[in-house]
Amino acid sequence: MTYDFRIAAADTPTMYRDLQSALEGLVAGETDAVANMANAAALIWETLPDVNWVGFYRNIGGELVLGPFQGRPACIRIAFGSGVCGVAAETRQVQRVEDVNAFPGHIACDSASASEIVVPLIRDGELLGVLDIDSPKTARFSEEDEAGCVRLGAILSRIL
Ligand code: SME
Numbered sequence: 824m825t826y827d828f829r830i831a832a833a834d835t836p837t838m839y840r841d842l843q844s845a846l847e848g849l850v851a852g853e854t855d856a857v858a859n860m861a862n863a864a865a866l867i868w869e870t871l872p873d874v875n876w877v878g879f880y881r882n883i884g885g886e887l888v889l890g891p892f893q894g895r896p897a898c899i900r901i902a903f904g905s906g907v908c909g910v911a912a913e914t915r916q917v918q919r920v921e922d923v924n925a926f927p928g929h930i931a932c933d934s935a936s937a938s939e940i941v942v943p944l945i946r947d948g949e950l951l952g953v954l955d956i957d958s959p960k961t962a963r964f965s966e967e968d969e970a971g972c973v974r975l976g977a978i979l980s981r982i983l
Pocket residue numbers: 876897898901905906907908909928929930931932933936939955957
């Protein structure tokens with residue numbers, strides 16, 4: 824079996840639709856959360872242009888702890904309310920940040936990061952963690968990206 828999920832779509836909504844199908848196929852029948860997060864990070868990393876970090880922070884006892892990712896080594900523990908990920912965890916709201924340097928408390932794991940989107944992953948009222956995607960381009964993430972990432976988050980919340 825090969826895992827060739829290369830996606831080349833003409834427009835952003837189509838790309839996210841293809842990405843959703845690929846993600847659903849990739850995690851189908853697998854219950855191991857680490858394996859699913861690792862493959863999801865790799866798939867998103869391979870598919871989205873202009874990203875320099877894709878990965879997960881898990882809610883471990885009310886603290887965000889680094890999970891599977893692609894990109895440079897990152898900070899390991901983030902308090903709720905701290906930085907973009909911590910605010911997403913505390914508020915349970917998607918954080919789409921056009922300029923991370925203007926975000927109070929932003930945690931710069933990679934100085935190349937210029938914009939970021941963080942999607943809280945919630946199942947049955949429980950915050951499982953967050954999906955974090957960084958870009959070296961300012962204002963990389965559009966409303967279409969946000970809608971697509973929220974749908975990816977919904978798939979992930981079911982299987983983590
Ligand atoms: N920039 C994030 C920290 C995580 S890294 O980007 C991987 C933040 O402010 O929460």
